[in-house]
Amino acid sequence: MATLAIKSIRKSFGTVEVLNNINVDLEDGGFLVLLGPSGCGKSTLLSIIAGLETSSGGDIVIGGRNVNAIHPKDRNIAMVFQSYALYPTMSVRRNIGFGLEMRKVGADERDTAVQQAADLLQIGHLLDRKPGQLSGGQRQRVAMGRAIVRDPDLFLFDEPLSNLDAKLRVEMRTEIKRLHEQLGTTTVYVTHDQVEALTLGTQVAVMKGGIIQQLAHPETIYDRPANMFVAGFIGSPTTNFLRGTLARSDGGLQLHHAAGVLLLDRTNQDVDAYVGREVVAGIRPETLMVGEGSAALSGRVDVIEPTGPDTMVVVNVGGQMITARLGPKDRPATGATMSLSVDTAAINLFDPVSGDRI
Structure with missing residues (x-):
């Protein structure tokens, strides 16, 4: 050796x-x-x-x-x-x-x-x-x-x-x-x-x-x-990239995207330079679940792909396609409106120009 x-x-x-x-x-x-x-x-x-x-x-x-x-x-x-x-x-x-x-x-x-x-x-x-x-x-x-x-x-x-x-x-x-x-x-x-x-x-x-x-x-x-x-x-399905504008409010850090506002679990002061600017949120499909709330994304179900142990659901969120890896029983109808709660602690933010993680 x-x-x-x-x-x-x-x-x-x-x-x-x-x-x-x-x-x-x-x-x-x-x-x-x-x-x-x-x-x-x-x-x-x-x-x-x-x-x-x-x-x-x-x-x-x-x-x-x-x-x-x-x-x-x-x-x-x-x-x-x-x-x-x-x-x-x-x-x-x-x-x-x-x-x-x-x-x-x-x-x-x-x-x-x-x-x-x-x-x-x-x-x-x-x-x-x-x-x-x-x-x-x-x-x-x-x-x-x-x-x-x-x-x-x-x-x-x-x-x-x-x-x-x-x-x-x-x-x-x-x-x-x-x-x-x-x-x-x-x-x-x-x-x-x-x-x-x-x-x-x-x-x-x-x-x-x-x-x-x-x-x-x-x-x-x-x-x-x-x-x-x-x-x-890395990851299959691949990471979802959701574009939006970063903002701070009394409730904390927010991502304003085309279909609404997503409350982020992020207290890192390094992001202050990006407040008011466009960023890209990296969201892995397995961190999405069926549910509503301030940390949720809503949109129209575009594609459903049953794979046996999982169901891949593609949701159109304000024109951005977001894929969720859900359980085999969490199978909505194509065309239905669906809300997906996000594990915001697992979100990574990226600079849209350099592509680097913030």
Whole structure:
């Protein structure tokens, strides 16, 4: 195990800047998730950590050792790819142990390591099969087994669950979390799936356009997003953005929006500079409930989406569409007028120009 320090990493392809001044410190045994949309630079950053890509500037330090000039095979890392990258003509046993074989590890030691990894991943009964005889989830376990036997300082995962169906993704996500808790190996994990990020990471780096928008614990990312991009990218359904003018009255802080007034639970004096100005209120769908009052939004029900355990209700509030995640029995009629009470303590306010959280 080892710490990981990413220091002022930059990467350009010609005039196109892919990564811009990336800085991350990951503790020994930590789990860093690089999260963002396609093209944000997360896979490029992973490749630079692995040594598969050279940076245009900055340093990668693993376990206190600067590895910029060190060949990938000498960095003591193990990588799990999206495509599994298994040898089709080799048995599972040899696929898992092939890296050790190339490093001239003795047969007995190699067999012991392979068996231990197979037992940990519950694939001992598959050791004599070929990859073509395995399911997608089993192939991913083999790829993980190949990484585990190397006993690396650092695990790197490049969207390892993207090729799996929804049920297998949940199972493998749980498996990866269990393995991390058991092995305690420092891990960097690339994904565009926010559920994977929030459930797996001890730190999450939300990226956009080659820049880290926010680096924090998953709960902080969710509850206190740094800007509107993070707020909108995290959560399903996505955060509602309600525009209005901020005002103070005897009753406290208010948001005057197109369909009325919303009383805010906000005493932070930092907002004084925004009183009388337009702001954007970020309201998560799960913080809305059926009800009326001073902390409520009213409008016409536009769309209803039953999902089984939840009902997604889209309400037109003065021309702004607000989605609420309600219980399965809270199902209004389309076109009806509906009032939604708001957990105002969970509202985040944003500057409409910069997008930053106030």
